[in-house]
Amino acid sequence: MNVACIGAGYVGSVTAAALAVLGHAVTIIDIDEMKLDNIRNGKSPIYEPGLEELIRKTAGQTLSVDTQYESVGGADVVFICVGTPSKADMSADLTFVKAAAARIGKHLNPERYTLIVMKSTVPVGTTDMVTSILEEVSGLQAGLQFETVSNPEFLREGYAVEDVFYPDRIVVGSESVKAEAVMKALYLSMLTRDVYESLRELLPPVPEGRPEPVWLRTTPTSAELIKYASNAFLAVKISYINEMARLCDRLGSDITEVAAGMGLDSRIGNKFLQVSSGWSGSCFPKDTAELLATARKYDCDLQIVTAAVRANHEMHIYCVKKVQSKLKSLQGKRIGVLGLTFKPNTDDARKSQAEVIIRELCELGSHVKAHDPHGAAMFRSLNPDLPVEYCDEPERLADKADALILLTHWDCYLTLDWANLIRKMRTPYVLDTRNALHRDEMLSFGYDYEGLGI
Ligand code: UDX
Numbered sequence: 001m002n003v004a005c006i007g008a009g010y011v012g013s014v015t016a017a018a019l020a021v022l023g024h025a026v027t028i029i030d031i032d033e034m035k036l037d038n039i040r041n042g043k044s045p046i047y048e049p050g051l052e053e054l055i056r057k058t059a060g061q062t063l064s065v066d067t068q069y070e071s072v073g074g075a076d077v078v079f080i081c082v083g084t085p086s087k088a089d090m091s092a093d094l095t096f097v098k099a100a101a102a103r104i105g106k107h108l109n110p111e112r113y114t115l116i117v118m119k120s121t122v123p124v125g126t127t128d129m130v131t132s133i134l135e136e137v138s139g140l141q142a143g144l145q146f147e148t149v150s151n152p153e154f155l156r157e158g159y160a161v162e163d164v165f166y167p168d169r170i171v172v173g174s175e176s177v178k179a180e181a182v183m184k185a186l187y188l189s190m191l192t193r194d195v196y197e198s199l200r201e202l203l204p205p206v207p208e209g210r211p212e213p214v215w216l217r218t219t220p221t222s223a224e225l226i227k228y229a230s231n232a233f234l235a236v237k238i239s240y241i242n243e244m245a246r247l248c249d250r251l252g253s254d255i256t257e258v259a260a261g262m263g264l265d266s267r268i269g270n271k272f273l274q275v276s277s278g279w280s281g282s283c284f285p286k287d288t289a290e291l292l293a294t295a296r297k298y299d300c301d302l303q304i305v306t307a308a309v310r311a312n313h314e315m316h317i318y319c320v321k322k323v324q325s326k327l328k329s330l331q332g333k334r335i336g337v338l339g340l341t342f343k344p345n346t347d348d349a350r351k352s353q354a355e356v357i358i359r360e361l362c363e364l365g366s367h368v369k370a371h372d373p374h375g376a377a378m379f380r381s382l383n384p385d386l387p388v389e390y391c392d393e394p395e396r397l398a399d400k401a402d403a404l405i406l407l408t409h410w411d412c413y414l415t416l417d418w419a420n421l422i423r424k425m426r427t428p429y430v431l432d433t434r435n436a437l438h439r440d441e442m443l444s445f446g447y448d449y450e451g452l453g454i
Contacts, residue, residue, distance in 0.1 A: 001024045001025070001076040001077060001185065001186055002024070002025050002071075002074050002075045002076050002077075003016070003019055003024045003025065003026045003027070003075060003076065003077045003078070003079065003186070004026075004027050004029055004069075004071045004072050004075040004077075004078045004079070005019075005026055005027070005028050005029065005078075005079045005081055006029050006030075006069075006078065006079065006080050006081060006082055006100045006104070007028075007029075007030060007079075007080070007081035007082040007083070007096075007100070007120070008028050008030035008032065008035040008036065008039065008045050008065070009045075009046070009081065009082070009083055010046055010048070010155070010157060010160065010282075010348070011081045011119055011120065011153050011155060012028060012030070012079070012081030012082075012119075013028065013035075013039070013044065013045055013046060013048075013051065013055075014048065014051060014155060014160040014161065014164050015079060015081060015119060015153070015164060016028045016063065016079075016081075017051060017054035017055050017058060017063060018054065018161070018164040018165060019186070020054070020058035020061075020062040020063035021054050021057060021058055021062075021199070021202050021203070022199065023062060024062065024186070025062055025064075026058075026062060026063050026064070027064050027065065027066055027071040027075075028063070028064070028065045028066070029065075029066050029067070029068070029069060029071070029072075030065070030067065031067060032045075033067065036065040036066075036067065039055055039059060039063070039065050040059060040060070040065055041059070042055055042056040042059040042060075043055065043056075046347060046348075047346060047347035047374045048157065048158070048160050048161065048346065049158065049159075049161065049345055050161035050162070050204055051160070051161055054161065054202075057202060069103045069104065069106070069107045070107065072103075072104050072107035072108065072109075072114070073107045073108070073109040074109070075114055076112075076113075076114065076115065076182065076186075077114070077115045077116075077117060077182065077186055078104055078114060078115070078116050078117065079117045079119045080097060080100050080101070080104075080116065080117065080118050080119055080120055080130070081119045081120055081153075082096035082097055082099075082100050082120055083096055083120070084096065084097060084120050084121060084122055084286075085286075086285075086286050086289055086290070089293065090289035090290070090292070090293055091123070091289075091290055091293035091294075092121075092122065092123050092286070092290045092293075094122065094123070094126060094129075097118075097120060097122060097126060097130065098129075098133060101116075101130045101133040101134055101137075102133055102137050104116060104134065105133060105134045105135075105136070105137025105138040106137055106138070108134065108138040108140055108145065108146055109145075110138075110140055110145050112145070113144075113145060113146065113147075113178070113182075114145065114146045115146070115147055115148075115149060115179055115182045115183070116130065116134060116146060116147070116148045116149070117148075117149050117150075117151045117183070118130060118148060118149065118150045118151065118220075118224075119151055119152070119153050121152060121153070121227050121228070121283070121286075121287060121290075122150075122224060123224070123290055123293075123294055124221050124224045124225050124228070124294055125221060125224070126224065127148050127149070127150040127173065127220040127221075127223075127224060128148075128220060128221075130148055131148045134146060134148065143176070147174065147176050147178065147179045148174075148179075148220070149172055149173060149174040149176075149179045149180075149183060149220070150171075150172075150173030150174070150220040150221075150223035150224050151170070151171065151172055151173070151183065151223070152171055152173075152223055152224065152226060152227035153227075154167060154168070154169070154227070154230070157281070157282075157343070157345070157346040157348055158343060158344060158345030158346045159345070161204055162204055162207055165203055165204065166206060166207055166210050166213070167213045168210075168211065168213060168214070169213055169214045169215070169216055170183075170187055170213055170214075170215050170216070171216045171218065171223045171226050171227075172215070172216065172217045172218070172223065173217075173218050173219055173220035173221070173222060173223025173224065174217065174219075174220060175219065175220075180217050184215070227287070228287050228290065228291040228294075229291075231283055231284055231287040231288070232287060232288050232291050232305050232308070234272050234279075234284070235279050235284045235287075235288050235305075235308050235309075235312070236304055236305065236308040237272045237273070238272055238273075238274075238276065238278075238279045238312075239278075239279070239307075239308040239309075239311040239312050239315070240308075241255070241259055241262075241272075241273045241274070241275060242275060242276065242278060242311070242312075242315045242452070243311055243315075244258060244259075244453065245275045245452045245453025246315075246318060246452075246453065247453075248453035248454070249452070249453055253453075254453070254454050255275055255435070255452065255453030255454060256275075256435060256453075256454055258453075259273040259274070259275070274434070274435075275433075275434065275435055275451075275452045275453055276315075276353070276433055276434055276452075277315060277316055277318075277319045277353045277357060277407055277433035277452070278312040278313070278315035278316045278353050278356075279312055279342075279353075280312075280342040280351050280352050280353040281342035281343065281348060281350065281351055281352065282342075282348055282350040282351055285309075285351045286351070288305055288308065288309050289309075291305060292305055292306060292309070313356070316353050316356040316357050316360070317356075317360060319357055319405065319431065319433055319452070320357055320360045320361055320364070322431055322450065322452075323335065323361070323403050323405065323429070323431055324364065326403070326429050326431075326448070326450070327402055327403060327427065327429065329364075329365070330361060330364035330365050330366045331364070331365035331366075332365060332366075332367070333365070333366045333367070333402040333403065334366070334367050334369070334399075334400055334401045334402050334403075334426065335361055335366045335367070335368050335369070335401065335402065335403050335404075335405060336368075336369045336370070336371075336397025336398060336401045336403070336404045336405070337354060337357070337358055337361075337368055337369070337370040337371075337388075337397070337404075337405050337407055338370075338371055338394055338397065338404060338405065338406045338407060338408070338410075338413045339354065339371075339372055339406065339407040339408025339409070339410055339413065340352060340354045340370055340371075340372035340375045340376055340379040340407070340408070341354075341372055341374065341375035341378075341379070341408050342354075342408070343408060344408055344409055344410045344411070345410075346374070346375070347374040347375045347377075347378055348375065348378065349372070349375040349376075349378040349379035349382060350378070350382065352375070352379065353407060354370070354379065354407050354408075355379075355382070355383055355386075357405070357407065358370065358383075358386055358388060359386060362386065362387055362388075367389070368386075368387070368388050368389070369388070369389045369390075369391055369396065369397045369399075369401070370388050370389070370390055370391070370397070371390070371391050371392075371393070371394040371396075371397055372408065372410075373410055373412050375408075376390050394412065394413060394416060395416070395417070395421060395424075398421045398422075398424040398425050399424050400424070400425070400426045401424070401425045401426060401427070402425075402426050402427040402429065403427065403429040403430070403431065404425070404429070404430045404431070405430075405431045405433065406430065406431070406432045406433060406434060406436065406437065407433055407434075408434075409434040409436035413436075414436055414437065418437070418441070418442065418445055418447070419445050422445055422446055422447060427448070428446060428447045428448055429447070429448045429449075429450075430442060430447050430448070430449045430450070431450050431451075432449065432450070432451045432452075433451075433452055435451040435452060435453075435454055437449070437451075439451060439454065
């Protein structure tokens with residue numbers, strides 16, 4: 001099929017590269033020449049494990065790039081994958097979605113059927129709004145020459161390549177049988193593992209235990225809400241386990257065992273019960289905020305989601321308080337922060353917990369040094385006002401430090417020479433907010449080691 005993909009961000013570049021590997025002719029359209037140049041040269045515009053390999057295999061062959069929308073005229077399917085940042089009132093800003101829809105509308109070909117797929121995470125009702133814009137700009141009628149469908153993405157950053165090829169579910173929000181048939185044809189190879197046999201060499205290995213994907217057709221508004229409701233539910237689950245970790249700190253129980261015991265109940269499941277300094281990143285904060293904004297608009301009080309958001313912020317602050325109570329005062333203390341991205345295996349430092357935690361540490365008078373193997377540049381550009389000393393080597397954070405805080409459990413931190421690092425520190429306190437280091441080993445090296453809820 002001929003596919004146009006508007007937006008070369010985290011979602012667009014992964015979706016486009018995956019479809020190109022599966023043999024579709026894909027054009028990525030974006031205004032950012034630098035991103036497009038990278039793709040043209042077989043490079044990934046973002047740090048996402050496995051993505052560069054896919055782009056290298058397809059660039060100049062089944063994958064091309066453009067700043068213009070001409071290819072929309074020859075496309076069977078057009079994906080909208082543009083950004084939807086939060087506005088000041090925390091609702092989603094649809095400027096880019098509307099602009100993309102208007103430009104697509106100008107290039108729709110009345111001689112053929114084109115399916116427009118809403119992939120970006122958008123407030124409930126947006127797919128219908130896009131239909132209206134397309135009708136208005138093109139003068140065509142939805143249902144004849146074009147149709148729209150909501151097809152939310154569920155890609156985890158850091159595992160996006162695995163998730164795009166081996167999804168748990170493909171949600172298609174459309175009333176139209178024809179639109180569903182086009183989506184099925186497009187996603188055919190993602191629907192059954194057998195088809196992968198012929199492509200085995202091009203694809204990442206099938207993850208162990210991952211079930212066959214489920215195809216779900218529903219209405220556009222339900223599809224849109226499935227995305228928000230899923231992310232908010234996961235956020236609630238993490239806020240819940242983090243709350244239990246705080247209780248464990250008081251009771252002297254071990255959250256690792258509590259979470260493992262809870263996870264054995266198949267109704268609860270063992271995923272998303274990993275303690276942290278709070279969930280963050282470009283999805284959960286934005287999606288919970290938008291869900292609450294939508295609910296407010298419809299005069300509906302979402303108490304559980306509201307509480308999860310509040311508890312999450314308190315979890316960030318709880319980590320600072322732990323360090324503060326250990327060091328008595330943070331005034332003039334030298335703190336090293338390991339990890340600036342919201343989780344490992346991504347360079348994405350948007351809305352990372354590090355921002356809130358470092359800001360609080362600085363306000364309380366600490367001198368903060370920080371390191372991240374891939375996200376320092378983005379973090380720095382997003383937080384130019386933060387008086388942080390960025391280091392290229394994580395070991396430098398230990399120099400005369402009063403505390404090291406492990407925020408993101410990158411592998412490179414787990415394999416640090418902890419046995420020797422302690423000698424550089426002024427006070428050998430380590431707060432491990434992911435419970436990722438070995439407590440007994442850290443204690444045996446002489447650290448004053450604390451995790452969360454252990
Ligand atoms: C999420 C959804 O998982 C994905 O389906 C959706 O499409 C996009 O949003 P992502 O934001 O990439 O993906 O990260 P995810 O792995 O879900 O983690 C979100 C946050 O929760 C991170 O800060 C992570 O560190 C934290 N987390 C996750 C925990 O604190 N504990 C856990 O057990 C799992």
